[in-house]
Amino acid sequence: MTSPLFRFSLLSLALAAGFAHAENEAKESVTLDTVTVKGQATSATHRVTTKRMEETTSTDLKDVLFNEPSISFGGGNGQSQWVTIRGMGQDQIDYKVDDTYTDSQIFHHNGRFMLDPALVKVVAVQKGTGSASAGIGATSGAIVAETVEAKDLLREGQNVGFKLNAGISSNKGYSRGASVYGQAGGFDALLSGNFIREKEYTAGKGYRNLLGSDKVLNSGLGSRGLLGKIGYRFNEDNRIELSHRQEKQYGERALREEFDFSQVFQTDRRTGQYILDANGNRIPNVATNSPRYRTLTQDTTNLEFKGGNLGFIDTIKANVYRLNIKRDEVPNPNYELDGEVRTYGANLNLDSRLFDRHTLKYGVNWRTQKSSSKGENSEKKNDAGVYVEGIWDFSPVTLTTGLRYDRWKMRTNSNTENSDGNFNPSIGLVYDISPEFSINTSLNYATRSPRLYEAALMSIRSIKASPDLKAERSRNAEIGFNYHWNSALTLSGSYFHQQIKDVQAIRQAGQHYVWYNGGKLKNRGYELNAAYRWKGLTARAGVAYSRPKLNGDTADIVTTAIPMGRTWTTGLSYQFDNPNLEIGWRGRYVQNAGYAPTSRGSDVALNVVRAGYGVNDIFANWKPTGKDDLNVNFAVNNVLNKNYKPHSQRAGANALPEPGRDIRLSVNYRF
Structure with missing residues (x-):
C-alpha cells in the first residue's frame, strides 16, 4: 500500500533531506539550498549540508546562511553578532543543535549563540511560530542543526577515515582542523577539532576610527570547536549515541562586544558635554569599553537514541542533555562580570502511523536552567511540555492539527517565584492543486516562559518578578x-x-529590577524565493520583508525585535564537468530602514535611517580528483570593499562595521 507523502513537519523533512544527502554525496554535484515539501503548511526551509559547506570558505553561520534573506547577522566576529529571523531578536528565537538548547543569556552586550559549522552535517531554519511539535518556546523561529557522525564521512567500504582542513583570509584570519572517524561492528566513533584565529579586521573603503586606523578595534578573536562521539547501532533502524561538543571563543574583547567605541568621543553622562584632555582635545571613547582578555565557553553533553519499528511506534527520537555556558574575564579591581548558565533537558518525540495513511506525533519536552554569577545569587527556571499532533492525508488536501500544553516555574535571585501553564493549538492546511503546485495556510500558537536575568550581572543586581508575570504568547x-x-x-x-502578547520587559523600582509584561508586539511581512537550474547553470533570487512594531511603534530592542530593511539575495553559478569546477557570484542587498529608536547606547539622535547597502561575493570550488574527497575553495567576499553596517544590531555611530574586501582560500581532504 502506498505510504502517505506528507507525514512530517517541513523542518523535519528538510533535515532528513540533508542527512540523506550527506550520506550519499556522490550522487549529485549541485544542490539547491532551499527545500520546499508539498503538503506542508509553512514557508520554504533553507538547509545547508556538510557537502555544501565543504565546497565553500565559510567559517561561521553568517557566511553559511548568506543566501537566506529572512535571516540577518550583526557586525563583527563571534559574540559581537546579533541574529534575527524575520526581524525577531535573539530572545525570541533559538539555536537547536542535536535537540539541545537554552534561552538564558550571559550578558546583554553579547550575542547568545555559539556554533562552529565545521562540526555540523546539516543546518536548517524554522521561521515563525512553530506547531505543537516544535518544542519549548517556539515563538519566532529557530536555527536547527545536527552534528556530523562517522557514517556521514566514511566512504563506501571504508572503516577508518581522516579529514584535514585549512584556510587563510587576506583580512587577517586563518583556520585549520582535523577529524578521525571509524566503525567496527555496530560501533562507530568520531573525534573532530577546528581552530580559527582572526586578528583585528580592516573595514570597508572609507572607514577610519578616531585613532586614525582602518582596523576595527577589539574585533580579533580566537575560536575552537571540538566534537567527540561514540555510537552503537543495534540494527538498521535503531542507534544510540553519546556526544560531547565544546565551542570556545577567546581574545582581547570589548566589554560591550556589539559596540565600537573608537568611533565616538567621551562625553559626560550627566551633561552630554565632551570630555577634554589636558591639551583641550576630545578623547576617543575606547577605554570606556574596557577591553581585556575574555573567554566564553559552551560545553554540551548529549545522550541520544534514534529508532523505529518498535511495535506501534514507527519512529522515536529521544535525548537527555547537559549544556553549560561560562563567561570568564581577567579580574578587575572595579568589577568582574563572570557568569554561568547551566541547562539540563530531555526530549521524547514519537511518531505512529494510523490506518497506513495518517501520522500521529506525540511527545514530552523538559528543561531546567540555572543562571548565576560566581556561584552567587542564582536564578532557576523549569519548563515542561507535552504535545500531540496529527497529520491527516485526505489527498489532495493535507490537514495538520496539534495541541500543546506548557508549564513553567521561575525563581529570581531575590526569591520571588512565579509559575503558570498554557494550552497552545496549531492547525495547518495544504491543498495540492497539481503535482507541481500547492498552496498552504497555517495558524500556530506558542508560549515562551519568562527569561532568567543575565548571569554576568546577577551578583550586583536584585531581580524580582511582578506577581502576575505571564509567559509571552x-x-x-x-x-x-x-x-x-x-x-x-x-x-x-x-x-x-504574527502577534506576541505579554512581551517580557524590565524596569527599575527602588533597589530592585522587576520583570513585568510590557506590551504587545506585532510583526508582518512576506518572503519570495526562486531557483532555476539548467544543465550546469544555477540561478537563484529571494526577497524578505518584515516590520515589527511594539505597542504600535517600530520596535528597536535588539534582543526582542529590530526593524530590517527589505532584503534581496541573488546568486548565479556554473558547474563544469571536466574539470570538476564550480564558479559563481552571490549578492545581498538591503534597503534602508527609517525609524525612531528606543534602545539606549546607540549614540544616535531620535530619528535615524539605517543606511541600505549592497555586498557582492565571488567564489569557486575545484575538485582536483573529480570526487568529493578533495575540495579547493576560493572566494572574494565584499568584492567592492563596501563599508557597511548590517541592520541586525543597534543603529548609530557605535555600531560595528563589517569586514572590507576579504580574499579567502581553503582546502579540505578526506582519506
Missing part, C-alpha cells in the same frame, strides 16, 4: 505557495502576520 497566521517544474524551476512565497 505568540500567534502566527501564514499563507503561502510552492511550485516545482521538472526539477528545474522552484518558486515559493509566504505572507505572515
Whole structure:
C-alpha cells in the first residue's frame, strides 16, 4: 500500500533531506539550498549540508546562511553578532543543535549563540511560530542543526577515515582542523577539532576610527570547536549515541562586544558635554569599553537514541542533555562580570502511523536552567511540555492539527517565584492543486516562559518578578505557495502576520529590577524565493520583508525585535564537468530602514535611517580528483570593499562595521 507523502513537519523533512544527502554525496554535484515539501503548511526551509559547506570558505553561520534573506547577522566576529529571523531578536528565537538548547543569556552586550559549522552535517531554519511539535518556546523561529557522525564521512567500504582542513583570509584570519572517524561492528566513533584565529579586521573603503586606523578595534578573536562521539547501532533502524561538543571563543574583547567605541568621543553622562584632555582635545571613547582578555565557553553533553519499528511506534527520537555556558574575564579591581548558565533537558518525540495513511506525533519536552554569577545569587527556571499532533492525508488536501500544553516555574535571585501553564493549538492546511503546485495556510500558537536575568550581572543586581508575570504568547497566521517544474524551476512565497502578547520587559523600582509584561508586539511581512537550474547553470533570487512594531511603534530592542530593511539575495553559478569546477557570484542587498529608536547606547539622535547597502561575493570550488574527497575553495567576499553596517544590531555611530574586501582560500581532504 502506498505510504502517505506528507507525514512530517517541513523542518523535519528538510533535515532528513540533508542527512540523506550527506550520506550519499556522490550522487549529485549541485544542490539547491532551499527545500520546499508539498503538503506542508509553512514557508520554504533553507538547509545547508556538510557537502555544501565543504565546497565553500565559510567559517561561521553568517557566511553559511548568506543566501537566506529572512535571516540577518550583526557586525563583527563571534559574540559581537546579533541574529534575527524575520526581524525577531535573539530572545525570541533559538539555536537547536542535536535537540539541545537554552534561552538564558550571559550578558546583554553579547550575542547568545555559539556554533562552529565545521562540526555540523546539516543546518536548517524554522521561521515563525512553530506547531505543537516544535518544542519549548517556539515563538519566532529557530536555527536547527545536527552534528556530523562517522557514517556521514566514511566512504563506501571504508572503516577508518581522516579529514584535514585549512584556510587563510587576506583580512587577517586563518583556520585549520582535523577529524578521525571509524566503525567496527555496530560501533562507530568520531573525534573532530577546528581552530580559527582572526586578528583585528580592516573595514570597508572609507572607514577610519578616531585613532586614525582602518582596523576595527577589539574585533580579533580566537575560536575552537571540538566534537567527540561514540555510537552503537543495534540494527538498521535503531542507534544510540553519546556526544560531547565544546565551542570556545577567546581574545582581547570589548566589554560591550556589539559596540565600537573608537568611533565616538567621551562625553559626560550627566551633561552630554565632551570630555577634554589636558591639551583641550576630545578623547576617543575606547577605554570606556574596557577591553581585556575574555573567554566564553559552551560545553554540551548529549545522550541520544534514534529508532523505529518498535511495535506501534514507527519512529522515536529521544535525548537527555547537559549544556553549560561560562563567561570568564581577567579580574578587575572595579568589577568582574563572570557568569554561568547551566541547562539540563530531555526530549521524547514519537511518531505512529494510523490506518497506513495518517501520522500521529506525540511527545514530552523538559528543561531546567540555572543562571548565576560566581556561584552567587542564582536564578532557576523549569519548563515542561507535552504535545500531540496529527497529520491527516485526505489527498489532495493535507490537514495538520496539534495541541500543546506548557508549564513553567521561575525563581529570581531575590526569591520571588512565579509559575503558570498554557494550552497552545496549531492547525495547518495544504491543498495540492497539481503535482507541481500547492498552496498552504497555517495558524500556530506558542508560549515562551519568562527569561532568567543575565548571569554576568546577577551578583550586583536584585531581580524580582511582578506577581502576575505571564509567559509571552505568540500567534502566527501564514499563507503561502510552492511550485516545482521538472526539477528545474522552484518558486515559493509566504505572507505572515504574527502577534506576541505579554512581551517580557524590565524596569527599575527602588533597589530592585522587576520583570513585568510590557506590551504587545506585532510583526508582518512576506518572503519570495526562486531557483532555476539548467544543465550546469544555477540561478537563484529571494526577497524578505518584515516590520515589527511594539505597542504600535517600530520596535528597536535588539534582543526582542529590530526593524530590517527589505532584503534581496541573488546568486548565479556554473558547474563544469571536466574539470570538476564550480564558479559563481552571490549578492545581498538591503534597503534602508527609517525609524525612531528606543534602545539606549546607540549614540544616535531620535530619528535615524539605517543606511541600505549592497555586498557582492565571488567564489569557486575545484575538485582536483573529480570526487568529493578533495575540495579547493576560493572566494572574494565584499568584492567592492563596501563599508557597511548590517541592520541586525543597534543603529548609530557605535555600531560595528563589517569586514572590507576579504580574499579567502581553503582546502579540505578526506582519506
